[in-house]
Amino acid sequence: MSFRWRRSIALLSATLGLMCAAASPKPGVDTARLMSDPPALTLQAYGLFEDASGRRPAPGVTPYTLNTPLFSDYAEKRRYLYLPSGAAMTYRDRGVMDIPVGGVLIKTFGYRQDQRHASDHARPVETRLLIHRSNGWAALTYVWNAEGTEAVLKRAGATLKVGFVDTRGVRRDIDYVVPNVNQCKQCHSVDGRLSPIGPKARNLNGPYDYGSGLENQLDHFARAALLKAAPTSASIARTPVWDDLSEPVDARARAYLDVNCGHCHSRAGFASNSGLFLELEETDMSAFGVGKRPVAAGRASGGFEYAIAPGYPDHSIIVHRMASTEPGVMMPQLGRSMAHAEGLALVRAYIAQMKPAS
Amino acid sequence: MSRHDTPACAIAAIVMFGVSAGSGLAKTLSVVAGENGEERLQSALIDAKPGDTVRIGPGRFAISGSLSLDTARVHVRGAGPGRTILSFDGQTSGADGLLITGDGAIVDNLAVENSKGNGIKAKGVDGIVFRRLRVEWTGGPKASNGAYGVYPVSSKHVLIEQVTVKGASDAGIYVGQSQDIVVRNSEAAFNVAGIEIENCYHADVYDNLATHNAGGVLVFDLPGLPQMGGHAIRVFHNRVVDNDTANFAPKGNIVASVPTGTGVMVMANRDVHVFDNEISGNSSAALLIVAYLNAFKDPTYNPLPRDVATYQNRIGRNGYDPKFDGGPILAKLSGGSIPPTLWDGVTQFIIPGGAASTDRVRLSLKDGPVVNLNLKIQGTPVTSAQPSVSQQWVDGEITAPPPVKLPPGMFDDRRKGRARR
DSSP states (O other), rough: OHHHHHHHHHHHHHHHHHHHHHHHSSSSSOOHHHHHHSSSSSSGOOOBSSSHHHHOOOTEEEEEESSSSOOOOEEEEEEEEEEEEEEEEOOOOSSSOOTTTTEEEEEEEEEOOTTTTTSSSEEEEEEEEEEEEEEEEEEEEEETTTTSSOOOESSSOOEEEEEEEEETTTTEEEEEEOOHHHHHHHHHHTTEEOOSSSOHHHHHOOOEESSSSSEEEHHHHHTTTEESSSSOGGSSSSOOOOTOOSSOOHHHHHHHHHHTTTTSSSSTOOOOOGGGOOTTTTTTTTTTTTTTOOOGGGGGGTTSSSOTTTTOOGBBHHHHHOOSTTTTTOOSSSSSSOOOHHHOOOHHHHHSSOOOOO | OOOEOOOOHHHHTTTTTTTTSSSSEEEEEEEEESTHHHHHHHHHHHHTTOOOOOOOSSSSEEEESSSSSSSOOOOOEEOOOOTTEEOOOOOOSOOOOEEEEEEEEEEEEEEEEOOOOEEEEESHHHHHHHHEEEETTTSSSSSTSSSOEEEEEEOEEEEEEEEEEEEEEEEEEEEOOEEEEEEEEEESSSSSEEEESOOOOEEESSSOOOEEEEEEEEEEEEEESOOOOOEEEEEOOOOOEEOOOOOOTTTTSGGGOOOOOOOEEEEEEEEEEEEOOEEEOOOSEEEHHHHHHHHEEEEEOOOSSSEEEESSSSSSSSSOOOOOOTHHHHHTTTTTSSSEEEOOOEEOBBBSSSSSSSOOOOEOOSSSEEEOOOOEEEOOGGGGOOOEEEEESSSSOOOOOOOOOTTTTTTOOHHHHHHHO
């Protein structure tokens, strides 16, 4: 009861605050607009960015990065956290940080024309918002115009033609799929409820350049009073960086599988019924796929018997499905239209170095 | 798409599972075939509120992704399984035709054709009705077809009726890790498995036709899954005939181990009653009662079929061309064909960790003669069989599970209701 009561007061004060904000429009984030339905038709209406092209975050909007990100067709991603003035996340050692009502996670997907040129600006394709409202999380997707000057709401998703030159100089033309709100939830789901999946403490536990040199993100959040109850970053677990060659292959591969698969392939995720659990914390190697037979894979098994056949990447269903771009076979089911060559190579190397079953 | 008010009489009919749609605000969202059909349909599925109906007009809708419904108590209805066709011939993304994650949905009167993955999947829902649907891979049985036709999983209160599934490369009608299930008046043909109940509690499968599959009706329990210990399954008054399509499942999947020409197969599970079915024209065996075949690591799993009763089935000509290891020899020894009931005779297993199981296995197999392969211990290869034949195998009377109860209203069929008036 007391919890609810406290929450009501918090909501009431938040609402009053919002009303005041609404009464005196000024530049900055329009929390009231973020928290209300129906959503704004343009991203710009929320004031999350100072410029129309969404490059300069407004005050209260903090950029962040992840040690190991989800692969999304080689899109480059810019991530931001917005917290209303005075609000803070609460540290959790497992799962995603406890982000209070009013918090927003912002992610812009974009492509540079030529990914070999670091100086190019990525042209934004879509910006996704995860908004923590009093009745739970809401997912919204805004698709940018060709000029990159305005992003409009797309609730039913879209398929966009995107072309770019990749880091190896190969021209790529893809059907980039913007998810609909239901598809957002397919990945962003914990026990059937929409939820963030990225900002876990361990995956945030790495450096970021805030303009004054590198600083650990968790320490920065704590120092800026955006994060409560956090131990020092040095004392807690961190998700390995999947492409940092100085880290061992198994650690990098586990990190990659955790981030790219573990949100669905967990006991509370969309793929719980598979019995295949790929989170970093999983210690049951059978549940992790080693020597595990498919359950409902159907033809997607590719004729192979095990999710992971130790020592034999070419006989492992995981590799087969990561390499596929065919709907009904490919994994993840959503969010990519091409194979991730580098991620696939890493997982193959990991399985190849496993000791074969006797 | 147009959104218009529903007449009051129709609102009364939108009462779902005994729960009223509420204050008369239930809407019908109509989607007609034509340009942008996919986007308009998906938008309607997103915009529908609890109690609403998404009415899909006649015609062919070309769908390139997966459709999805995540809202509770939405009725998705077409103009008939021959008239409203969701065609996935050009599907380029998504693993299912239609994915349902909202509780209490009714999907009826439409067809899903040629989805690249599963036809219609429901995951983790309480209450789902599949009614008068057709899910079909129109090129006939092929390994490249999608896995499951209708596919409720990790759900409870499941009703599948008047559904036809053809061509699934795994199971046509598949219910996995669910509870309180009724599958009736449906047809499964030219799939690897016709109807498969896997890791489920409390299922009634009756008045169905399973024909021209590799295996007609399967009741399985597999290890290493969140829900195990399948039990309380009744399979009765079905026609399981002429299951003669060569098994076309990709290797590695459990159904790949189903011999072509299997009538009813029970693997592991407890309290399974198979009775009053017509079983004929199945070339490998009419009734196959076996333990889980592979090694397993889960100490909480029981691989044995136990408390299984088979009786009063009308057994025709079966087992005349057995397609399993040792089958031809066994048929020869048995006078030319496999007797109606084949049991592997496994009564014990080694619990991972080392101890031998001690639970008694009771069976009541009355549709004889019964062949007992006497394999004794789970994992013993079939080449070690020492078959013996008896008229019946009965080592106890086994009480049938009670009929499955679904919430009031789930069985209400709007079309039938109208006809009665």
